[in-house]
Amino acid sequence: MGQEQNIILIGFMGSGKTSVGVKLSYRLRLPGEDTDKLIERREGRSISEIFADDGEEYFRQLETELLGELIGRGGTRIYSVGGGTPVRGENRRLLKQLGQVVYLKVSPETVYERLKEDATRPLLQCPDPLDRIRQLMEERREAYEACADIIIEADQTEMEDIINRIAKERETRKLLVINGPN
Numbered sequence: 001m002g003q004e005q006n007i008i009l010i011g012f013m014g015s016g017k018t019s020v021g022v023k024l025s026y027r028l029r030l031p032g033e034d035t036d037k038l039i040e041r042r043e044g045r046s047i048s049e050i051f052a053d054d055g056e057e058y059f060r061q062l063e064t065e066l067l068g069e070l071i072g073r074g075g076t077r078i079y080s081v082g083g084g085t086p087v088r089g090e091n092r093r094l095l096k097q098l099g100q101v102v103y104l105k106v107s108p109e110t111v112y113e114r115l116k117e118d119a120t121r122p123l124l125q126c127p128d129p130l131d132r133i134r135q136l137m138e139e140r141r142e143a144y145e146a147c148a149d150i151i152i153e154a155d156q157t158e159m160e161d162i163i164n165r166i167a168k169e170r171e172t173r174k175l176l177v178i179n180g181p182n
Contacts, residue, residue: 005076005099005100005170005173006076006077006078006079006098006099006100007024007028007030007077007078007079007099007100007102007166007170008078008079008081008095008098008099008100008101008102009021009024009078009079009080009081009102009104010081010083010085010086010095010101010102010103010104010144010147010148011083011103011104011105011106011144011154012083012106012111012133012136012137012140012144013082013083013111013115013121013124014083014106014110014111014114014115014118015083015104015105015106015111015154016104016106016154016159016162017034017080017081017083017104018034018080019159020080020104020154020159020162020163020166021033021034021078021079021080023159023163024078024163024166024167025078027163027167028078028167028170030076030077030078031075031077031078032077032078032079032080033077033078033079033080034079034080034081035063035066035067035070035079035080035081035082035085036080036081036082038066039059039062039063039066042062042066043062046120047059047082047120047122048120048121048122050062051122052122056084060084060087060088060091063081063082063084063085063088063091064088064090064091064094067081067085067091067094067095067098068094070098071094071097071098079098079099081095083140084140086140086143086144086146086147087139087140087143092143092146092147095147096147096149100149100150100169100170100173101147101148101149101150102148102149102150102151102152102166102169103144103145103147103148103150103151103152104152104154104162105144105151105152105153105154105155106154106155107155108130108133108134108137109130110155111133111137112129112130112133115129116129150165150166150169152165152166
């Protein structure tokens, strides 16, 4: 099976990547990892601290380096990646190499409602977070869509339905790999 069976969850911050990753991990009995958490452990500091101390570009480089390492790793996993990870062209290529990319698409209003009390999001510490969310989502939309193998409208979709859809897509993909091209 290998890397082609990894599942990579992408989407804007607050889209549910981490929550879906944890539940999907239990459902499919696969280990799940969050790349932001891996970077925090490696750096010994939070994402907010990395942004404050070294800037966004430094953090984005850490993401790229980590993705390259994950490609060389054995085993099948579920990865949740940071919201800005797919913005870099190199990262989109690496994500697609790493496995099947699932884009959890949500509206700016949903993100705002989920994150309005969360002070740990450095990109949202501004006078008008909803406007900033809209702006960032529009800037990233094309990158997310270009990277995705599957797009799931996650705004009004129950968590269980999202998990079922991803599990079904994974099984279909496994069958295509086993049966080969038609």
